[in-house]
Amino acid sequence: MNYTYFPGCSLEKNAACYDASTRAVAAQLGMQLTEVEDWNCCGATEYVSLNLTAAYSLIARNLAQASKNTSTHELVAPCSACYLNLRKCDKVLGQDPKFAGRVVQALAAGGLSYKPGTLHIRHLLDVLYQDVGLEALAAKVTKPLRGLRVAPYYGCMIVRPEFHDGGEDPEAPTSLDEILKALGADVVDYPLKAACCGGHMTQISEATGFDMIHRLVKSAADLNADLIATLCPMCQLNLDGFQGAMNRHFGSHFHMPVLYFTQLIGLAMGMSMREMGIGEEIVDARAALSRIGSEMAAEAAEPKRPRKDDKALPMPAPLKRA
Amino acid sequence: MTEEIRIGVYICHCGSNIAGTVDVEEVARWAGHLTNVISSRDYKFMCSSLGQEMIEKDIKEKGVNRVVVASCTPHLHELTYRNALARAGLNPYFFEMANIREQVSWVTTDRVEATKKAEALVAAAVSRVAWHEALEPLFVPIDPNVLIVGGGVAGIQAALEIADAGNHVYMVEREPSIGGHMAQLDKTFPTLDCSACILTPKMFNVGNHKNVTLMTWSEVEKVDGYIGNFTVTIRKRARYVDTGLCTGCGVCEEKCPKKVVDDVFEAGVGHRKVVYRPFPQAVPNYPVIDRPNCTFFQKGTCKACEKFCPTGAIKFDQQDEVLTVKVGNIILATGWDLFDARRIPQYGYGRIRNVFSSMEFERLSNAAGPTGGKIVMRDGVSVPKSVGIIHCVGSRDKHYNNYCSAICCMQSLKFAHLVHEKTGAQVHNFYIDIRTPAKAYDEFYQRVLDEGTIFIRGKVAEISDSPRTAEEEGKIIVQVDDSLAGRQRRIPLDMVVLSAGLEPRHDAKEVAIKFGISCSADRWFMEKHPKLDPVATMTDGVFVAGVCVGPKDIPASVAQGSAAAARVLSIIGQKEIQIDAATAIVNEESCVGCKECIPSCPYQAIEFLEDKRKAYVREALCKGCGTCVGTCLSKSISLRHFTDDQLVAEMIGAMTAMKMFEQAQTEVA
Amino acid sequence: MEHNHASSFMDEVSSSAPGGEALRTCIQCGTCGGSCPSGPDMQHTPRQIFALIRAGERDVVLKSNTPWYCVSCYYCTVRCPKEIPVTEIMYTLKRMAVRDKAFDDSKAPDFSKVFIRWVEEFGRSFELGLMGVHMIRHNPFGAFKIMDMAVGMVTKGRMAFTPTRIKGLDGLKRILAKAKELEAQA
Incomplete structure (x- = not known):
C-alpha cells in the first residue's frame, strides 16, 4: 500500500497531532506515505471566492507536484478541505476543457504540467476503510x-x-x-x-x-x-x-x-x-x-430504551444499502 | 412494371404548422416536375374530408395510381389516407407519406432550408412509391376471453365491464386477495367516502361473477401469441390451503401462534398471523400460509392450523400449479409501489420514531387498522398535539423521481382533515405547490384551510431530532425555508407524516418485457399515444390501465379500467382483426435452413418447417420490424413494403434532389 | 428592456459557475434556504437570491451578505431537487462582488484576501498572521474573547510564529500571475 501524502498547512502546526498520529498509524498498518514534494496551500475556501483561475492553478500546482511520484497514482489527504479542493480541481479540469486550458497555461508559466485524471484523490478515512479494511x-x-x-x-x-x-x-x-x-x-x-x-x-x-x-x-x-x-x-x-x-x-x-x-x-x-x-x-x-x-x-x-409495550407500533427496519 | 405510373402529390399546410416554416406552394410546384408526377397540389388540411376527396377525385378522374402525401407522421394519418385510396378503388399500399412536420417544420427555423428539406423528402417518397406493390391485409379471428393482470381498482373495473358484457375474464393477482392499494386506504378524497365501503362490493362481484376466473397468489410466467390468440402461462403459488375444502371460517388464523409484522397490507405498522388473509373482507376469502415464516416449514413442528381446521383444508404438501389459458386480449393493471422514504436520510424515516409514511398513516386512520382508527404516535397510545404533513416526498426531485406523483397534494389535504377531525391537533402542511385540478378538489383545499391547517410553502430541508432550544426538546423539528415568509424556520412537532410518491412496480421492466410492451425512462408502461390512445400499447391486444401507466388517483384509474375494457370489447365485437400486410416473407428457393433468423425475431414469429428444412414467417405474429432481413445470411428474407428496391429508390430520390440543390447553388455562385 | 436586463444578469451568473446553467430550472422550493446552517443570519436565503437574479436585481444581489455567509457545507448542492450547484454559484457571486467592489461590509472579503496574501507571499497559509491582521482590522476586542484559546494554542505548540516558505515560490508566483492575467481576460 503505497500512497502520495498531502498533509496540508493545518497538519504542519495546529493539527500536528493529526499528522503524527496518521504517520504512526499508517506505519503500523503497512502503508507507505511519500509526502508531496514542496507542496503549497490548497487555498481552502478563500481563493475560489476571489479568483477562479488563480484558485484552481494554486491547487493544480499540488497535483502537478504529486504526480511527480510515479510509483503510485493514489494521493491521500487527511484534511477534508484539501481533499475536496484537490479532488474538485482534478474533476473540473477534466470536465471543462476551456477552463482547463487556462489552468494549463498558468502551470506552464511555472514550468509544470498535470493531466486531469492522472491521480486518484482520496481522503485518509476512505483509504483506511477500503484499502486497509x-x-x-x-x-x-x-x-x-x-x-x-x-x-x-x-x-x-x-x-x-x-x-x-x-x-x-x-x-x-x-x-x-x-x-x-x-x-x-x-x-x-x-x-x-x-x-x-x-x-x-x-x-x-x-x-x-x-x-x-x-x-x-x-x-x-x-x-x-x-x-x-x-x-x-x-x-x-x-x-x-x-x-x-x-x-x-x-x-x-x-x-x-x-x-x-x-x-x-x-x-x-x-x-x-x-x-x-x-x-x-x-x-x-x-x-x-x-x-x-x-x-x-x-x-x-446507554440511552433509555423504549419500554416494551404491547401497544407500541413496529418501526420500519433500517434501509439496507445496495 | 407494365402499367404506367401516375403519381399524385399532395402537400399539407397543417394550418400554419407546416406552412409557417415551409413554402408549401413552392414544394407543390417543384414536385410537379418530378418523374411520373401527373398532379401536384397543396391544401390547408389534407386530412380533412375535402382534402381526402381531392385525392379520391384525382384517382378517379385523372387516373392517379400512386399517391404521396407530405404532411405529419404516418403514426397519425397513414391509415386515413390508405382508406381514401381504398374508397377510390386503389390498393391502399400504393401510398407513401413524407413527414414534413415533425421532421421538418417543427425542427427547422430557416425557411429556405426547411423548404429544401421538404422537397428532398417529397422526392424520396415519389421515387419510392413507384416501386410499391399491391398488398392484401390479413385477417385473424379474436378469442373472446380476456386476461387481466392486477386486481386493484383499475383491474376490477375492467374485469366487471368485460364480464358483464358476457365475455370470460381470467384475473391474475400476485397478493392473496384482490383490492390493491385502495383496500388499504381509510377515506378517499375529496368526498371522504370510506374506501373499503365503496370497493368491497366490487371485489365481491369479481369474486362471484360467473364469467370471472380469479387466480390470486399467482403470477403470469409467459405470454405467447398475438392479438386475438394469446397463450398465457400462469403459476398459482401453493397456498397450502385446499380452496375446495376451506370455508373461510378463520379458525386457522386465530389459532396460529406466530405473529409477524405485515409489511404489505398493514404497511409495516401492524401485524398478521403466518396463516392469514390480508384483511377480513379479502376476496377470495381463503387464507395462505407464509412459508418462510411458518414454524412448521422451518422447524417441522406446530401444525396448529391443521389441527384446528374443521374441514381438513390445510395441505402442507401442496405444490405450485402451472396452467395455461387462451385469451384474445390482455389488460395490465399492475399498479404501483410506494416510494421508500428511507432513501431520504435527512427525513429521518426509520430512525426517528414518530416519522410515519403516508401508507402507515392510512392504516393508523383506518378503523380496521392496527389502532382501530386512532391516530396515535409510535408508542401506540399518545395522541399527537401537533402534526406535520410533508408533500412531494421523493417526487419532483431529480435524485429520486423527477415527476409529480399527482395524488400527494390531495392525499395530504385529506390527512390534514383527518388529523383535525380525529385528534384536534394543530396541523402544518409543507408544500411546494398545491395541485388540485379536478372536480371538487380545490373546494376541499378551501375546506382544509378553513379548518385551520397552517400551510407553509417550502420543500422540507430536513427533519431533525436534535434540539437546539428548550422549546425543541423532545420534539421532531421540521426545518424549512418558509418561502412566503422569506426565512428559514424550525417547527417543533409531535408527529410527521411523509406523503411519499408513487413509483413503478419494482419489476415493471421485467413485466413489460414479458408482455412485449415498453417502459418510459422513469419505468412507467408506455401508452400508444399519451392523449389519443391512452390505454393501448404499441403491442396490439395488450392494454394498460391505472397507475402502471403513470401516477393517477382513483377516479382516473377507474376511468382507465373502463376505457381499456371498452377497447377490448370493441375488438371482441369485430370477431376478426386486420393485420398490417407489411410482413416478412421467406424465399424458400434460396433459404438454406440455417435457423439464424429464428432467435433474432423479437416476436417469435419465425418457425422452422422441419419437412422442407426452411424458415417460415407466421404473418399474424410478424410486426414487420425487419430484424430477420438483416440477419439472413443468404438474403432470403424480404420485408413486404420495405423491399430493397423500395428503400434504394427512396434514397436515390432524396439524393438526386440534394444534388439538384447543390448544382443550383453553384450556378448562383 | 427590463426583460433583457434581467436575463443578462441571469446569463452572467449561470455561465460563470461550473454547472450553473441549471439555475434556470429553479422552482423556488427553498431546499437550499431550508438546509443552510447559516441561513437564519443571511439577509436573503439562497432561494431569494435566485429570485432576485431572475429579476435582474444585480445591486441587491451583489450587496447581499448571503454569499459571504455561505460556509461551503454543500448541503444545498446535494439536496437541490434540480441539481443546481448552489455552493458554486455562491462562490461566483463572491467573485463578482469583489470584482465590482459591490459589497459594503468588507469583513468577509478581507478575511479571504488576507488569507490568500500570506499564501501568495509564502506558498502556505499562516494562521497567526491571518488571525492577527484580521482581528486588528475588524474585531479588535474580539481577541479578548478567545484569549484562552490563543494562549492554549501557543502553549500547546499549535501556533507557528513564522510562516513556512515553499522552495518553488518563484515558480508559484509566476503561475499565479499568469492565472490572474488569464482570469482578467476571460
Missing part, C-alpha cells in the same frame, strides 16, 4: 476502546458533494462509525454527524459561528458522548479551540473533547497518548479517555 484494523487492536462513547463526526467536505467515489451517503455516512466500532468503541448514533462546523464563520460573524459549534457540541452532550471523533482540522479547531468562547457566548458549560480518529486508532493499537499527541487539544480529553475499559460507564450511559 475493518478486519485488518480490528486485528491490530490491542487496547479496545470499550466503554468509551464516541460521537463520529464527519463534517461537510469529506461527504459532500460526494465521497468514496460516490459510495457513501452524503447525509448519513457510516465508514467512520464502522471503524470506531472495530476499535471497540461505543459509537453514538450522532444525528449531526455530517453537519457543518461553521468553517471560518467565527471570523466573519461570531454569533453565527458559535451557534453552529453549539449545535454540534450540545447534540453530542445530549447523547452522553464522552468525546467527538473528527477527521478534519477545521472541524477540530472550531469544536475544540472555540468551545470555551462558545460556552461564554451561550452561558453554557460543555466540556466535550474533540480528537482525531487517527489518535483513537493509535490508542486502540496500543500506542501511547504522548505518541498520539493527546494533550494538544484545548478541551482536555484525558478524563474522557480514562473511561476506556470501564464497562459500567458504557451501560450507565
Whole structure:
C-alpha cells in the first residue's frame, strides 16, 4: 500500500497531532506515505471566492507536484478541505476543457504540467476503510476502546458533494462509525454527524459561528458522548479551540473533547497518548479517555430504551444499502 | 412494371404548422416536375374530408395510381389516407407519406432550408412509391376471453365491464386477495367516502361473477401469441390451503401462534398471523400460509392450523400449479409501489420514531387498522398535539423521481382533515405547490384551510431530532425555508407524516418485457399515444390501465379500467382483426435452413418447417420490424413494403434532389 | 428592456459557475434556504437570491451578505431537487462582488484576501498572521474573547510564529500571475 501524502498547512502546526498520529498509524498498518514534494496551500475556501483561475492553478500546482511520484497514482489527504479542493480541481479540469486550458497555461508559466485524471484523490478515512479494511484494523487492536462513547463526526467536505467515489451517503455516512466500532468503541448514533462546523464563520460573524459549534457540541452532550471523533482540522479547531468562547457566548458549560480518529486508532493499537499527541487539544480529553475499559460507564450511559409495550407500533427496519 | 405510373402529390399546410416554416406552394410546384408526377397540389388540411376527396377525385378522374402525401407522421394519418385510396378503388399500399412536420417544420427555423428539406423528402417518397406493390391485409379471428393482470381498482373495473358484457375474464393477482392499494386506504378524497365501503362490493362481484376466473397468489410466467390468440402461462403459488375444502371460517388464523409484522397490507405498522388473509373482507376469502415464516416449514413442528381446521383444508404438501389459458386480449393493471422514504436520510424515516409514511398513516386512520382508527404516535397510545404533513416526498426531485406523483397534494389535504377531525391537533402542511385540478378538489383545499391547517410553502430541508432550544426538546423539528415568509424556520412537532410518491412496480421492466410492451425512462408502461390512445400499447391486444401507466388517483384509474375494457370489447365485437400486410416473407428457393433468423425475431414469429428444412414467417405474429432481413445470411428474407428496391429508390430520390440543390447553388455562385 | 436586463444578469451568473446553467430550472422550493446552517443570519436565503437574479436585481444581489455567509457545507448542492450547484454559484457571486467592489461590509472579503496574501507571499497559509491582521482590522476586542484559546494554542505548540516558505515560490508566483492575467481576460 503505497500512497502520495498531502498533509496540508493545518497538519504542519495546529493539527500536528493529526499528522503524527496518521504517520504512526499508517506505519503500523503497512502503508507507505511519500509526502508531496514542496507542496503549497490548497487555498481552502478563500481563493475560489476571489479568483477562479488563480484558485484552481494554486491547487493544480499540488497535483502537478504529486504526480511527480510515479510509483503510485493514489494521493491521500487527511484534511477534508484539501481533499475536496484537490479532488474538485482534478474533476473540473477534466470536465471543462476551456477552463482547463487556462489552468494549463498558468502551470506552464511555472514550468509544470498535470493531466486531469492522472491521480486518484482520496481522503485518509476512505483509504483506511477500503484499502486497509475493518478486519485488518480490528486485528491490530490491542487496547479496545470499550466503554468509551464516541460521537463520529464527519463534517461537510469529506461527504459532500460526494465521497468514496460516490459510495457513501452524503447525509448519513457510516465508514467512520464502522471503524470506531472495530476499535471497540461505543459509537453514538450522532444525528449531526455530517453537519457543518461553521468553517471560518467565527471570523466573519461570531454569533453565527458559535451557534453552529453549539449545535454540534450540545447534540453530542445530549447523547452522553464522552468525546467527538473528527477527521478534519477545521472541524477540530472550531469544536475544540472555540468551545470555551462558545460556552461564554451561550452561558453554557460543555466540556466535550474533540480528537482525531487517527489518535483513537493509535490508542486502540496500543500506542501511547504522548505518541498520539493527546494533550494538544484545548478541551482536555484525558478524563474522557480514562473511561476506556470501564464497562459500567458504557451501560450507565446507554440511552433509555423504549419500554416494551404491547401497544407500541413496529418501526420500519433500517434501509439496507445496495 | 407494365402499367404506367401516375403519381399524385399532395402537400399539407397543417394550418400554419407546416406552412409557417415551409413554402408549401413552392414544394407543390417543384414536385410537379418530378418523374411520373401527373398532379401536384397543396391544401390547408389534407386530412380533412375535402382534402381526402381531392385525392379520391384525382384517382378517379385523372387516373392517379400512386399517391404521396407530405404532411405529419404516418403514426397519425397513414391509415386515413390508405382508406381514401381504398374508397377510390386503389390498393391502399400504393401510398407513401413524407413527414414534413415533425421532421421538418417543427425542427427547422430557416425557411429556405426547411423548404429544401421538404422537397428532398417529397422526392424520396415519389421515387419510392413507384416501386410499391399491391398488398392484401390479413385477417385473424379474436378469442373472446380476456386476461387481466392486477386486481386493484383499475383491474376490477375492467374485469366487471368485460364480464358483464358476457365475455370470460381470467384475473391474475400476485397478493392473496384482490383490492390493491385502495383496500388499504381509510377515506378517499375529496368526498371522504370510506374506501373499503365503496370497493368491497366490487371485489365481491369479481369474486362471484360467473364469467370471472380469479387466480390470486399467482403470477403470469409467459405470454405467447398475438392479438386475438394469446397463450398465457400462469403459476398459482401453493397456498397450502385446499380452496375446495376451506370455508373461510378463520379458525386457522386465530389459532396460529406466530405473529409477524405485515409489511404489505398493514404497511409495516401492524401485524398478521403466518396463516392469514390480508384483511377480513379479502376476496377470495381463503387464507395462505407464509412459508418462510411458518414454524412448521422451518422447524417441522406446530401444525396448529391443521389441527384446528374443521374441514381438513390445510395441505402442507401442496405444490405450485402451472396452467395455461387462451385469451384474445390482455389488460395490465399492475399498479404501483410506494416510494421508500428511507432513501431520504435527512427525513429521518426509520430512525426517528414518530416519522410515519403516508401508507402507515392510512392504516393508523383506518378503523380496521392496527389502532382501530386512532391516530396515535409510535408508542401506540399518545395522541399527537401537533402534526406535520410533508408533500412531494421523493417526487419532483431529480435524485429520486423527477415527476409529480399527482395524488400527494390531495392525499395530504385529506390527512390534514383527518388529523383535525380525529385528534384536534394543530396541523402544518409543507408544500411546494398545491395541485388540485379536478372536480371538487380545490373546494376541499378551501375546506382544509378553513379548518385551520397552517400551510407553509417550502420543500422540507430536513427533519431533525436534535434540539437546539428548550422549546425543541423532545420534539421532531421540521426545518424549512418558509418561502412566503422569506426565512428559514424550525417547527417543533409531535408527529410527521411523509406523503411519499408513487413509483413503478419494482419489476415493471421485467413485466413489460414479458408482455412485449415498453417502459418510459422513469419505468412507467408506455401508452400508444399519451392523449389519443391512452390505454393501448404499441403491442396490439395488450392494454394498460391505472397507475402502471403513470401516477393517477382513483377516479382516473377507474376511468382507465373502463376505457381499456371498452377497447377490448370493441375488438371482441369485430370477431376478426386486420393485420398490417407489411410482413416478412421467406424465399424458400434460396433459404438454406440455417435457423439464424429464428432467435433474432423479437416476436417469435419465425418457425422452422422441419419437412422442407426452411424458415417460415407466421404473418399474424410478424410486426414487420425487419430484424430477420438483416440477419439472413443468404438474403432470403424480404420485408413486404420495405423491399430493397423500395428503400434504394427512396434514397436515390432524396439524393438526386440534394444534388439538384447543390448544382443550383453553384450556378448562383 | 427590463426583460433583457434581467436575463443578462441571469446569463452572467449561470455561465460563470461550473454547472450553473441549471439555475434556470429553479422552482423556488427553498431546499437550499431550508438546509443552510447559516441561513437564519443571511439577509436573503439562497432561494431569494435566485429570485432576485431572475429579476435582474444585480445591486441587491451583489450587496447581499448571503454569499459571504455561505460556509461551503454543500448541503444545498446535494439536496437541490434540480441539481443546481448552489455552493458554486455562491462562490461566483463572491467573485463578482469583489470584482465590482459591490459589497459594503468588507469583513468577509478581507478575511479571504488576507488569507490568500500570506499564501501568495509564502506558498502556505499562516494562521497567526491571518488571525492577527484580521482581528486588528475588524474585531479588535474580539481577541479578548478567545484569549484562552490563543494562549492554549501557543502553549500547546499549535501556533507557528513564522510562516513556512515553499522552495518553488518563484515558480508559484509566476503561475499565479499568469492565472490572474488569464482570469482578467476571460
